[in-house]
Amino acid sequence: MNNKTINCKINGANFQFNASPAMPLSDALRALGFLSIKQGCCVGECGACTVLIDGTAIDSCLYLAIWAQGKVIRTVEGEGVKGKPSSLQQAFAESGAVQCGFCTPGFIMAATALLAKPRSQPMTVLQIRQGLAGNLCRCTGYQMVVDAVQKCEIEKP
Ligand code: FES
Ligand code: FES
Incomplete structure (x- = not known):
């Protein structure tokens, strides 16, 4: 099946990436360099891959990367201000x-x-x-x- 081009915002910046139909968002985010996303179980049990999508906490291992089109995503890399922790x-x-x-x-x-x-x-x-x-x-x-x-x-x- 064909890859799709996804446009979304991550930690306030615009990102574009290609995703295959079954790719979990956790894989896509890690490939983009957001290595705070941990893959503990990959089946929605541990929460180590939690990100905010449009303000809601979501297990990114259970969320398809193609669903991220147009979404606003936050990871821990974007928390804090000017290098200071939140x-x-x-x-x-x-x-x-x-x-x-x-x-x-x-x-x-x-x-x-x-x-x-x-x-x-x-x-x-x-x-x-x-x-x-x-x-x-x-x-x-x-x-x-x-x-x-x-x-x-x-x-x-
Ligand atoms: S990796 Fe465990 S819930 Fe996603
Ligand atoms: S699993 Fe080690 S600090 Fe939580």
Whole structure:
């Protein structure tokens, strides 16, 4: 089957690439140099490949690259400003939520989407845990990740 030419925005810049009909977006992003996209399971179980697509956290291993036509994609490479980490990235570092780091890009993107949801009160620990249930970590035991997200939630303007 024929490849398609895909135009999309990634981290604020325009990109064009060719994708075969069955290529996962995670493969396409890694081929473009976005190596924060980790391929832990490639079947939607671990969340290590999470990116934001039009603001929604998506497992990019389950999302076809051809569906990215016209989409706005964010990866962890685009987080932070002028080389400085975002407040969430900083909170991850300060809370000890980054250990081997394999899961971290996916967690950052999933937590970014979670924190962006409008709500009248800060999330409870249970809500944070449920919100990040699609992301697995073998190192931290999750509490440090929850601490980092909670820190940002409390410090939200
Ligand atoms: S690599 Fe996509 S969910 Fe595990
Ligand atoms: S920090 Fe190692 S898997 Fe999460």
